[in-house]
């Protein structure tokens with residue numbers, strides 16, 4: 569099977585999204601890039617039934633290479649983010665993008681309907697490269713939505729999609745998944761605070777300070 573390991577990983581991450589409540593039913597989608605090929609979860613299939621062989625492999629222009637089912641309706645979004653990541657300079661998402669996780673996780677989706685930027689309730693927002701933008705609403709699966717998400721991801725590894733959900737990126741699937749969890753946590757904390765009162769937010773200068781601090785924090789596992 570072409571890209572067997574990558575497709576198995578995509579299926580496993582979809583299972584984890586469902587198991588941890590970040591997606592319900594067939595919502596959300598996951599992709600990983602391997603060279604010039606993209607492995608992406610199929611459209612409308614319950615994640616419990618998803619196997620590596622049912623994860624499609626597509627070219628970067630979307631053409632199927634080995635895909636038994638129709639791809640996620642958000643394939644244009646995934647392709648647009650990988651394409652933007654390949655362009656150096658301003659406007660590109662932060663860091664290398666080897667994987668993308670899109671969810672309709674409840675706290676992130678709720679916050680996406682309230683604000684135009686994720687409120688700086690906690691310094692953890694800096695872990696996405698700075699203030700996390702909310703991409704303006706457009707119908708799911710459209711090039712317009714893909715373009716809005718690419719713009720919102722500029723210099724970041726996460727964004728929200730207004731009245732829709734969240735997108736996170738990473739060099740690999742494990743990182744994109746852990747960012748999806750972290751983003752959901754930040755949004756959940758904001759909602760709890762906002763439900764109890766008027767939250768005190770961190771000033772943009774403090775988020776920038778933490779962005780710089782985090783740049784020198786943590787360790788990289790050696791390359792396999």
Ligand SMILES: [Zn+2]
Nearest residue numbers: 596708732733
């Ligand atoms: Zn969606």
